[in-house]
Amino acid sequence: MKRLKGLIKKSKEFFLIISRVVRLLWNSSKSNFIKTMIVSIVSGITIPFTLVIWKYLIDDMSRSIVSGNIAPVLFWLIFYFIFNYLQSVLMRIKDYQQNILSSYLNRYTSDLILKKVKDTDLKYFDSSMIYDKIRKVNEESTGRSISLLATLTNFIQSFSSLIGTITVLASLNVGIMLLCIFICIPTLIVSMKMAVTQYEFILSDLKDYAL
DSSP states (O other): OHHHHHHHHHHHHHHHHHHHHHHHHHHHOHHHHHHHHHHHHHHHHHHHHHHHHHHHHHHHHHHHHHHOOOHHHHHHHHHHHHHHHHHHHHHHHHHHHHHHHHHHHHHHHHHHHHHHHHHSOGGGGGSTHHHHHHHHHHHHHHHHHHHHHHHHHHHHHHHHHHHHHHHHHHHHOHHHHHHHHHHHHHHHHHHHHHHHHHHHHHHHHHHHHOO
């Protein structure tokens, strides 16, 4: 029970870090942030549509065995390949938007660090270690923020995919939907532990490289 409470507490702290990163992303480039989020959501929603396509494809394959008419099967196969191509295009667009947003984030965090350095008392610059710390802060803050950006976009994509999949499965079979939810629980626990571990790395870096 204590471990669960500790995990929940650290998870809350991690999501607090995520909210701060979201604020950084929003301030760095509002338009690119919105575009990246939209593309992530759309790319996630496309996955449940694949289930729908396969459902109709399997149904028409069953009918074609009896009727001998393969035209509907060919239609769904062609439609699937086109849809699969569009999915790959969306993923490329998502990566492209993510790289652009990362560049804006890099510039924004560098400006924040330079502003902090500008406001720092000159007596701290007597030690040569301060310059190494400034460099490490710049590298670590940008690297961690970009890593969290990737985590955020993947989470949004997975969450929208999960909601869409649950909706599709609920319309087909509630039992299958519940089974899929229970199957996802271990993955969720592992993901939360990974998130907490990543948070602890970020926290340790902030303590080590704080000015």
